Amino acid sequence: MLLSAEGHAPGLKRVNAGDREVEVLLSIANPRLLLIGDLLSEQERVILLGLSMGKLRPSLVVGAEGHETHATRTSEGTHFDRGSHPVVSRVENRVATLIGCPLTHIEPLQVLHYREGGEYRPHFDWFDAALPGAERATEIGGQRIATLIMYLASAEDGGATIFPSLGLELNIRPGQGVYFENKNSKGEMDRLTLHGGSPVRSGEKWIATAWVRERPYVRPAA
Numbered sequence: 001m002l003l004s005a006e007g008h009a010p011g012l013k014r015v016n017a018g019d020r021e022v023e024v025l026l027s028i029a030n031p032r033l034l035l036i037g038d039l040l041s042e043q044e045r046v047i048l049l050g051l052s053m054g055k056l057r058p059s060l061v062v063g064a065e066g067h068e069t070h071a072t073r074t075s076e077g078t079h080f081d082r083g084s085h086p087v088v089s090r091v092e093n094r095v096a097t098l099i100g101c102p103l104t105h106i107e108p109l110q111v112l113h114y115r116e117g118g119e120y121r122p123h124f125d126w127f128d129a130a131l132p133g134a135e136r137a138t139e140i141g142g143q144r145i146a147t148l149i150m151y152l153a154s155a156e157d158g159g160a161t162i163f164p165s166l167g168l169e170l171n172i173r174p175g176q177g178v179y180f181e182n183k184n185s186k187g188e189m190d191r192l193t194l195h196g197g198s199p200v201r202s203g204e205k206w207i208a209t210a211w212v213r214e215r216p217y218v219r220p221a222a
């Protein structure tokens with residue numbers, strides 16, 4: 001994965017992401033976490049926003065009976081099927097190159113839209129085997145091992161991406177993103193990756209999230 005990849009010297013500020021170089025603005029070793037700049041161009045952001053309009057639905061969380069709405073996640077969202085638009089393809093390939101994983105291990109990009117008051121309370125992206133729904137959620141692709149949250153638009157006030165166990169609050173600008181790995185150096189799912197989106201106080205926030213699986217996330221043909 002990105003931070004552990006050979007050839008990325010400590011302190012390296014610019015990293016090859018295939019069709020463009022991105023900038024490492026901040027890096028933390030434990031958990032592996034990077035704040036990344038120059039990830040998306042303005043034109044790409046506008047196109048991804050345009051593709052999302054009219055497709056948004058209330059966001060869901062994994063529960064005992066499958067996916068359900070919940071007060072802990074008051075956003076709306078949609079996803080893009082892999083390769084469904086040239087810009088979606090371009091961004092997917094960039095993300096795979098940057099992270100150093102096969103394209104098939106990345107779940108379809110998820111777009112989230114938060115209005116005023118919208119938030120996503122702290123949670124883990126990985127599935128806790130002790131909780132209901134985990135077995136079903138990992139049936140295809142296995143565990144979620146990394147996350148890349150890309151900002152399409154930032155709130156005017158509020159809406160930071162927060163990591164409460166790290167005391168970290170990131171006010172991320174459009175086109176930037178935060179990447180983190182969900183397993184610690186012992187290969188265990190890392191509770192330090194607890195994170196969320198703090199309430200938007202004014203304006204709107206849009207993000208596109210790429211979750212990386214251990215294995216290909218591909219549904220078998222029916």
Ligand SMILES: O=C(O)CCC(=O)C(=O)O
Nearest residue numbers: 120160161195196197209
């Ligand atoms: O809205 C945010 O900043 C966090 C989003 C998030 O936690 C996620 O997509 O898993």
